[in-house]
Amino acid sequence: xxxxxxxxxxMSQQLTAQMIQRLSILQLTNLELKELVEQKNLENPxxxxxxxxxxxxxxxxxLKGSIxxxxxxxxxxxxxxxxxxxxxPLKATDFERTVLIYLIHSLDERLFLTTDATEVAQRFTxxxxxxxxFIQILQSFEPIGVGxxxxxxxxxxxxxxxxxxxxxAKDFVMYEMEAIAKMDIVSLxxxxxxxxxxxxxxxxxxxxxxxxxxxxxNEVVATVLPDVSVYCIDGQWLIEVEQKAVxxxxxxDVYVNLLKIEDPTYLKACMRDFTTLAQGLDFRKNTLYxxxxxxxxxxxxxxxxxxxxxxxxxLKDIAEALDMHESTISRAxxxxxxxxxxxNFAMNDLFVKAINNVTTSTVCDRIAAIIADEDxxxxxxxxxxxxxxxxxxxxxxxxxxxxxxxxxxxxxSQKRAYLKEE
Numbered sequence: 001x002x003x004x005x006x007x008x009x010x011m012s013q014q015l016t017a018q019m020i021q022r023l024s025i026l027q028l029t030n031l032e033l034k035e036l037v038e039q040k041n042l043e044n045p046x047x048x049x050x051x052x053x054x055x056x057x058x059x060x061x062x063l064k065g066s067i068x069x070x071x072x073x074x075x076x077x078x079x080x081x082x083x084x085x086x087x088x089p090l091k092a093t094d095f096e097r098t099v100l101i102y103l104i105h106s107l108d109e110r111l112f113l114t115t116d117a118t119e120v121a122q123r124f125t126x127x128x129x130x131x132x133x134f135i136q137i138l139q140s141f142e143p144i145g146v147g148x149x150x151x152x153x154x155x156x157x158x159x160x161x162x163x164x165x166x167x168x169a170k171d172f173v174m175y176e177m178e179a180i181a182k183m184d185i186v187s188l189x190x191x192x193x194x195x196x197x198x199x200x201x202x203x204x205x206x207x208x209x210x211x212x213x214x215x216x217x218n219e220v221v222a223t224v225l226p227d228v229s230v231y232c233i234d235g236q237w238l239i240e241v242e243q244k245a246v247x248x249x250x251x252x253d254v255y256v257n258l259l260k261i262e263d264p265t266y267l268k269a270c271m272r273d274f275t276t277l278a279q280g281l282d283f284r285k286n287t288l289y290x291x292x293x294x295x296x297x298x299x300x301x302x303x304x305x306x307x308x309x310x311x312x313x314x315l316k317d318i319a320e321a322l323d324m325h326e327s328t329i330s331r332a333x334x335x336x337x338x339x340x341x342x343x344n345f346a347m348n349d350l351f352v353k354a355i356n357n358v359t360t361s362t363v364c365d366r367i368a369a370i371i372a373d374e375d376x377x378x379x380x381x382x383x384x385x386x387x388x389x390x391x392x393x394x395x396x397x398x399x400x401x402x403x404x405x406x407x408x409x410x411x412x413s414q415k416r417a418y419l420k421e422e
Contacts, residue, residue: 018276025280026287027331030225030245033284037247040277045255046270047277049247081105087141096134099124103138103147111146112154113138145210152177158209164305166202168192173206180206183410185372196372200365208306226344227336228292230303237303239292241285242339249278287324287332294318295338295350302350306342310352312359358394364404366394371410379413 028036041047084104088097099120106115113135120131138147144161148154155173159165171192172180179188180203188199225245231238251274259267295302295318301309315333319326333347352359370388374380380388382401389396402412410416 018279021276022280022283023328023331025277026284026328027334028284029335030227030242033243033281034246037249037277037281040273041247041249044270044273045259046252046267046274048250048252050250080111084138084141084146089137095124099134100138103134107147110154111143111148113147113149116149143210155206155209162205162209166198166205168194169202169205172202181409183368183372183408186376196369200369200372204365225337226339227347228288229339230292230296230341232303232341237296239289239296241288241292243285246281249274249281284332287328288336290322291318291329291332291347292338294321299350303340303342307345307349310350310359310361313351315351360404363389363394363396364408366392367401367404368408368410371405371416376416379416381413 025033025036037047037049041049081104084107085101088100092100102123103113103115103120106113108114117128117131117135120126120134121128124131135147139157141147145154145157148157152173156170159169159173172188176188176191183203185196185199188194189196192199194202226242229240229242231240256267256271259270298313298317299309299311301311315326315329319329322329333351336347338345338347338350352361366389367385370380370385382398382405385401385405386396386398389401405412
């Protein structure tokens with residue numbers, strides 16, 4: 001048996017206890033961070049808490065009944081009825097409050113009004129015009145669309161809140177929803193004298209409008225605490241890392257002086273724990289700020305126009321730009337929410353996949369446009385669409401074409417031919 005001794009140089013990165021603590025704090029949501037700070041306050045006599053006012057709002061996704069995102073870590077107890085009642089003006093008289101509460105309890109599971117001005121006027125002995133004023137007050141509440149009479153009115157309300165609205169968006173909503181459902185692009189082109197791309201842009205705009213909520217008035221609504229808010233003021237972007245729900249910490253000088261005399265060893269351990277927590281909170285705040293700043297620089301169209309304008313971006317890209325490890329960025333954005341003028345978004349959702357440097361939403365738009373321009377007597381097969389996309393520099397498989405086509409609710413070529421015959 002031949003045994004040899006040798007020396008080898010190996011480079012490795014060792015994480016200290018403080019670094020591990022920083023990373024664990026980084027991945028916490030606001031409510032988890034609040035619980036951690038309060039727990040540390042109970043364990044460490046050197047930590048004093050300074051209360052801050054908590055700022056919350058109902059998540060639009062949760063009001064839609066979305067199951068795409070796990071809100072279990074950020075949910076707070078709040079019913080839809082309570083949320084609406086809190087928006088009743090403080091200066092409202094007892095009578096006005098009674099009428100508004102009646103209207104709130106006249107909403108169905110979509111938050112649509114099940115009564116009308118005439119019925120309200122009869123019930124409370126008032127003029128119909130006065131009853132309509134109360135309904136308008138209700139319709140001014142959040143979320144947008146509450147108190148509408150039907151889905152058309154709901155969509156029109158949301159269109160009124162948008163910028164850069166396609167010219168015939170309202171006409172499409174009021175008169176062409178059946179044509180949109182059938183993707184009858186040819187008829188819409190002729191009727192409104194539009195190009196295929198203009199029709200598709202209008203349809204895409206309408207599809208991106210919020211869905212109608214499905215929720216009981218007494219059902220608990222998840223409430224989201226934003227981790228970062230972005231505002232545009234006089235053309236300048238303002239980033240605010242939201243920590244109103246998390247108590248600020250400070251050193252308790254009384255206990256410091258007391259422990260200096262009675263137990264210096266315990267004082268040292270408590271001081272180390274306080275310093276680690278304070279540094280972890282600063283690291284989390286600075287990292288979220290840096291990530292958001294990078295997003296604003298790289299995705300200005302997203303903040304101005306919404307998610308449809310997102311460009312392909314990877315965690316690796318932002319990690320390299322900020323000189324951090326990719327896993328650090330992943331921890332930072334996991335479970336965090338960004339508040340913008342375009343709505344509230346999970347930060348994880350801002351990292352979109354790309355196909356040949358094109359987002360999947362763009363690929364879907366191209367598939368829809370190709371099908372809209374096809375010969376209706378001889379519709380394109382998925383294989384033919386694959387080849388057409390390849391000519392444009394988008395290389396995907398026939399199976400992927402079929403998947404995206406189904407997501408767009410567009411029938412297969414055989415069914416499109418059959419529909420044409422009908």
